[in-house]
Amino acid sequence: MVRVMLGGSLKNSAGGLSEFDVEAGTIRELLTRLGDQQPQLKPILDKGVAVAIDGQIYRNAWLEPVPPDSEVFILPRLAGG
C-alpha cells in the first residue's frame, strides 16, 4: 500500500481529500487505481499529471516502480519556456 498525496494546486481537487492509500507497484497502476477510487480525480489524471516519488518528479513514466514506503505526490505536469 502506497500513501499518495495530492500536491501543488491539485490538493483540493478531490472534494477536500488530499491523501489516499493505493495498492500499486508502478506509476501506471497508481494512477489507474487512484482514478478508480476517486472518480472525481480521473479527468485530471487522464489529462496528465506528474508524480513525485521521494522527491524525484516523473512527468511521463508509467512503468517507474513505486516502492511501498515511498513518499508520493501527484503534481500538475511541469512545463517551461
Added chain:
Amino acid sequence: MAPVSKRPDPERRFKQVGTRPLRPDGVDKVTGRAKFGADFVLPGMLIAKVLRSPHPHARIRAIDTSTAEVLQGVKAVVTRDDFPDPMSDETMTGEGDESLRDIVRNVMAREKALYEGHAVAAVAATSAAVARRALAAIEVDYEVLPHVTDVDEAMRPEAPVLHDDMFTAGVEPKPERPSNIAKRYDITLGDVAEGFAKAEVVVEREFKTEAVHQGYIEPQACLASYGEDGQAELWCCTQGHYFVRNACAKILGMDISRLRVTASEIGGGFGGKTTVFIEPVALALSRKAGRAVKLVMGRDEVFRATGPTSSTSMRVKLGATADGRITAGQAELKYQGGAFAGSPVQWGAMSAFACYDLEHVEVVGYDVVANRPKAAAYRAPGSPMAAYAVESVVDELAAKLGMDPIELRLKNATREGTQAAYGPKFGPNGLVATLKAAREHAHYGAPLGPGQGRGVASGFWFNFGGETCVSLNANQDGTVVLSMGTPDIGGSRAAQCLIAAEELGIPYDKVRAIVADSSSLGYNDMTGGSRVAFAVGLATIQAARGLVETLCARAAGIWGIPPEAVVWEDGHAKPAGANAGAFDPLSLEDIAKVAANTGGPIAGHAEINAEGAGVSFGTHLVDVEVDKETGRVSVLRYTVIQDAGKAIHPSYVEGQYQGGAVQGIGWALNEEYVYGDDGRLQNPGFLDYRVPVASDVPMIDTVIVEVPNPGHPYGVRGVGETPIVPPLAAVANAVAKATGVRMTTLPMSPPRVWQALQAAAGVGPGSGPEG
C-alpha cells in the same frame, strides 16, 4: 543496451566536458549564411498576409472575401471556415497542455475577435503588394463589444465577459455566472494563521507587473508546401518542430506522417515559439492554392498577436520571529493570460516560496482572461513575477529585522530534505551554495556611492526532461554525425558535440551535430523547460555508449576474440587485458572504414523519456544608481550566481545567466505593454517597447556553482530559465536601497520612479510607497 546509470560519478575526470570550444554554428551566424525562418524560398511560392482585428473585443457577424478572391494575383483566401472546430476538449501537449479548441480559435478568430490583432482572414498572392490589396478588400462585419485589458478590472463582476462558457474551475460550488476567471488554484502547507500568530514582525505588500514580450529578434516565419497527394512540408522557426507538426496535422485533419517539418535556425524564442500561430494558416493557404506559401510576421504583428507573458496583480505577506525565522508565507496571485485560459499562475503559485523552508504557506492563484493576445511561455513561466513580490517582501523583512538580506535568506533557505509547499521534498540543490557564494563575492562588499543601492534576490525553477531521440552515425573517416530533434537555441549543438566527444574519446571537431527534421527521428519534446542540456545529454550519452558497444564488438570480430574481452579507452578499442591477446589498438576510424566488411554501418541511438531533472536555484546581486531628477535607474554592476550541476560548455552556461539577467533587467526597468483606453496596444515596436541594449547594461559577471544533479551521470541541471527569476526583485531591492522608496509596480520606468520619489518627498499626490 541497458539504460545509462544516472548517478553522477564523483571520481570522473572529464577531458572535454567543461571546456570552451568554438560553437559549430558561429561562422554561419556572423557571416549571415545561417538560414532563419524567413530565408527559405521555393519556386513559384506565394506571399501570405494576415488580416487582423482592429477591435479588442468584437463579435464577427460575417466575413465577405468575394472581392478579394477575384483580385488578379490572389490565389487563396482562408477564414475561420477553413479550420474545422474541434468538437472535443482535447489538449495538445507542448510547453504545458493547451486546449486544441483554443489553439484553433487563436490561430483564426471564430465567433469573436478577442484582442486587437487577432487573425480574422489570410490571403496568399503572387506578391506582398497584391496580398495587402486583397486584405483591404475583405469586409468583416463586426459587432464591437466592451473590452477589458487590466487583470483587476477583468476580475470584477461587472467586467465584460470574454467567454460565455467560462465558469471558474477550482471553486465549489460551480459559479452560477460565467466570468473572466478561468481557474482558481490554491496551495497550502500547514496553517498560516498559526504561523502568523508566532510572528513578531509582519510585512504585507501589494504589487503589479505589466505584460512583457519575449522580445526575440526574429519574428515568426514559415514556408509551407502542400502537395496534391496530401503530403506537405513546412520550414519554420520554432522551439519544437515536432509539436508544430502534430498541432498542424491535428488542426488540418492530416496524418502526422504526411507532414514533415524542418526547424530553421532560430533568432530567439525564450518560450514564445512553443506554440503555433501562422504555421497552420500557411499550410491551409498552400493546400487551397496548390502552391508553396511563405508567411512572415511583421514586428507589430509579433507584439499584437503572439504571446507575451502575463500582467499580474499580487499580494504577499510574510511573518518572522525577531531572530529572523520566517514563520509563514501567504500570497494571492492574479495572472492575466490574454484571451484564453492558461496563464502561468499555477507555476507562479508553486514556485513563489520555493526558496524557503517554511512550515506554513498559503498561495491562492487566479488564471484570468482579458482582451489581450494569448500569453505564451516566457523563461520560467510565472516564476519571475511571484519572485518579484516575495523577494521584495523578504528584503523589507530583513530591513525591519535589522538583518543582512543574505543572512536572512540563509537562515530560511531551502536545503536537501526541505518540504516544498507544492508537495515533495527537495533533493540535493545549490541554493545555499549560491547564497554563500554571493556573500563571499567581492561584489557584495564593494563600496557604494551616493544615490546608489545594492539589491539581492534568489530564484527557482523546476526543470524537466521529456521525450528525446538522438542518433549517432559513424562515418568511414572516423567522424561522427549527431542528429538531434531539438532546435538549437542556447548552444545545444556545441554541448552535445562535447558530450559525444567525451564518451567516444575523439576530438570535439570530429563530431558534427545537426537538428534533424520531424520525419528523421522519433518524437522530441521542445527546446524549453531548461531540458535540452539535461535530456538530450542523457540521450547522447546513451547513444554514444551504444555506439561504443558496437565498435568493441566489431573490433572483437576483427581480432577473433569475445566482445567482452574488448574495452574502449581514449577513442580506441583495446584488448581488455593480457589474457585477451596482444593486438594493436583500433581507433574509431580504423573500425569505421572497414564497417562494410564487419556487418555494415555503425551507429548508436537513443529514444528515451528523460526523467530526473534536478531543480535549479540562483542568487543575483545588483548595484543601481537612481537619478532623482529624472527617475532613471542605471545598472552599475550585476552578478549572477547559479547552480548548473555540471557545466558542459561553461561559456554557454554563462551566456544563459547573462541573457536571463538582461531580460529581467528589461522587465524590471522598461519593458511593458501599454494599452490605450481603446484597448489597442500603443507600443508594438522596439522603438517604444524598450528592451535593454548592450549600452544599457554593464558586463554581467557570472559564478557557476556546481552541486551535481543525482539524476544525471554528469550531474547536469538545466540552466536556461532560472536566470530570469531573480532580477525583477533584485533590481527593485536595489532601487529601494538607493532611494528609500519601495517600488511595487513594474516596470520601474523613469516616470514611475520619478513620481514615486515626488510622492515620498510629499511633493506629488500620495506619499510613501509607490502604488
